Amino acid sequence: MIDWIVWSVSWVLMLIGCVFVVSGAVGLIRMPDLYTRLHAASLTDTGGAIVISLVLIIQSVFVFGSAMAAIKVLLILFFTLFTSPTASHALAKTALLCGQVPTDGHGNPILESPEQATLLARSRPADYRSGQDGERARQEAAERRRHDDNAGDQS
Amino acid sequence: MFATAVVALLITMALTLARALMGPTLFDRLLAVNSFGTKTVLLIAVYGFMTGRPDFLDIALVYALINFVGTIAVLKFFEYDDLGSGAYQEDDF
Numbered sequence: 001m002i003d004w005i006v007w008s009v010s011w012v013l014m015l016i017g018c019v020f021v022v023s024g025a026v027g028l029i030r031m032p033d034l035y036t037r038l039h040a041a042s043l044t045d046t047g048g049a050i051v052i053s054l055v056l057i058i059q060s061v062f063v064f065g066s067a068m069a070a071i072k073v074l075l076i077l078f079f080t081l082f083t084s085p086t087a088s089h090a091l092a093k094t095a096l097l098c099g100q101v102p103t104d105g106h107g108n109p110i111l112e113s114p115e116q117a118t119l120l121a122r123s124r125p126a127d128y129r130s131g132q133d134g135e136r137a138r139q140e141a142a143e144r145r146r147h148d149d150n151a152g153d154q155s
Numbered sequence: 156m157f158a159t160a161v162v163a164l165l166i167t168m169a170l171t172l173a174r175a176l177m178g179p180t181l182f183d184r185l186l187a188v189n190s191f192g193t194k195t196v197l198l199i200a201v202y203g204f205m206t207g208r209p210d211f212l213d214i215a216l217v218y219a220l221i222n223f224v225g226t227i228a229v230l231k232f233f234e235y236d237d238l239g240s241g242a243y244q245e246d247d248f
Binding site: 007010011026028034045048049052056072073086088 | 156157160164167168170173174180182187194196209213219220223230
């Protein structure tokens with residue numbers, strides 16, 4: 001009885017994990033620009049890792065009877081949960097810093113220039129407590145840019 | 156069950172590798188390589204269970220850590236053109 005439950009739960013979770021992982025890869029291929037690809041890939045990375053690790057933990061406890069294996073899988077899951085979002089965040093921030101401008105739903109860039117993206121990425125963390133602050137900082141950057149342009153015209 | 160997961164992971168890794176090869180920007184490639192590394196960790200772990208030898212988990216653990224450090228190192232290099240010095244902290248901010 002318990003054997004049947006363990007195997008059916010493992011199968012269901014493993015199929016869910018496979019769907020997660022493969023859909024992440026399809027998103028990585030089909031999404032239009034870097035930031036959407038990053039979204040698709042990083043979310044399914046974490047989700048698929050969690051589900052597949054759960055299967056491995058169940059299997060190592062109930063089928064292999066090895067607590068050490070379960071602890072190791074738990075450690076892998078722990079490190080993945082720390083490192084995968086961190087790497088995605090660092091990747092997104094570096095891309096912004098290097099001037100990759102995000103686009104909106106129609107493929108139009110939401111910032112005027114790569115320099116503005118760099119400026120947005122380099123602002124101090126205190127300016128970014130929420131999304132509204134980010135919007136405000138972007139408007140301020142646009143304002144400053146316009147001001148600089150006017151100053152350039154006068155001189 | 157483990158065979159299914161291995162096949163799914165291999166398909167995923169092939170698609171990820173395709174993105175790494177054709178990615179228009181550097182960051183697309185880097186994202187694909189990072190994702191590929193995570194999938195490799197899962198593949199090693201699942202393969203160990205498939206063959207009935209969970210000892211492979213040690214390798215998967217080490218690979219998970221090295222993958223993260225590698226990604227961050229490459230990112231830092233492209234952000235500052237530099238890996239070691241703290242010189243950028245003075246004039247960048």
